[in-house]
Amino acid sequence: MSDGVKRRTALAGMAALFAGACSKIADSETGSSLLSAAEDWHRKAHRALANRQALAKEYTRADLSPTFRGNGSLTVDTDAYRQALDSGFPDWTLEVRGLVDTPLSLSMENIRRLPQRTQITRHDCVEGWSAIGEWTGPQLSTLLDAAGVQEGANFIVFRCADNLNGQDYYESVDMVDAYHPQTIIAHMLNGEPLPEKNGAPLRMRIERQLGYKHPKYLTAIEAVASLDDVGAGKGGYWEDRSGYQWYAGV
Ligand SMILES: Nc1nc2c(c(=O)[nH]1)N[C@H]1C(S)=C(S)[C@@H](COP(=O)(O)O)O[C@H]1N2
Numbered sequence: 001m002s003d004g005v006k007r008r009t010a011l012a013g014m015a016a017l018f019a020g021a022c023s024k025i026a027d028s029e030t031g032s033s034l035l036s037a038a039e040d041w042h043r044k045a046h047r048a049l050a051n052r053q054a055l056a057k058e059y060t061r062a063d064l065s066p067t068f069r070g071n072g073s074l075t076v077d078t079d080a081y082r083q084a085l086d087s088g089f090p091d092w093t094l095e096v097r098g099l100v101d102t103p104l105s106l107s108m109e110n111i112r113r114l115p116q117r118t119q120i121t122r123h124d125c126v127e128g129w130s131a132i133g134e135w136t137g138p139q140l141s142t143l144l145d146a147a148g149v150q151e152g153a154n155f156i157v158f159r160c161a162d163n164l165n166g167q168d169y170y171e172s173v174d175m176v177d178a179y180h181p182q183t184i185i186a187h188m189l190n191g192e193p194l195p196e197k198n199g200a201p202l203r204m205r206i207e208r209q210l211g212y213k214h215p216k217y218l219t220a221i222e223a224v225a226s227l228d229d230v231g232a233g234k235g236g237y238w239e240d241r242s243g244y245q246w247y248a249g250v
């Protein structure tokens, strides 16, 4: 069950609880202030969740940046990667593992055959540049639903093939971002297979977050209960190294 669904269920339960108690406590002063406090909490929780679920602005082809620059790792510095790149990634696999009922191992062909989403969005890097690109790929939610995310999973961790300054790049998001409709596994940029510098053959697009939350050279997606034992425990490469915020909403 997605976090969104879980929260809605929790909210509905809360509302039902207070509806049942209404007739008994509504008469008293304490009762009515308790009710309005609960309503207030309810409204705020809904608003916060609705805000997290809102779509990032989408643009038109006329807005596309002439070139989408590369940043951070611009390749994966191994012979295996260079060979895979030259041959069009016939053997690249994306694993879905961790707290799932059915671990998956998907080929590029498997990924291209899933229902696809195309979106034109603006990427904002903390280093102070932005670019608009058109990304295509399946929604992460499709893969998570196919694998069956288990009850105890609270985060999705993304593993990458590149090693940047001696550490493997990785990232993570909570279930609200994992199930966000614009969270996709992109294999195309501007209608072409993903370029090497932009994360070929697969990279995440997590459109409500800053650039460093969009892992490139994606190899695995892991459902976990906690981030404590992942990397240095802060949820991502830059979070571990430089104290960048784990939640980097835009
Ligand atoms: N695997 C991996 N993913 C990564 C990075 C990286 O170095 N390695 N850099 C991040 C940063 S800081 C940004 S701004 C974007 C850059 O994406 P681009 O190269 O397509 O512009 O990728 C993010 N994802």
Ligand SMILES: [Mo]
Residues within 6 Å of the ligand: 071, 124, 125, 126, 127, 211, 212
């Ligand atoms: Mo960035």
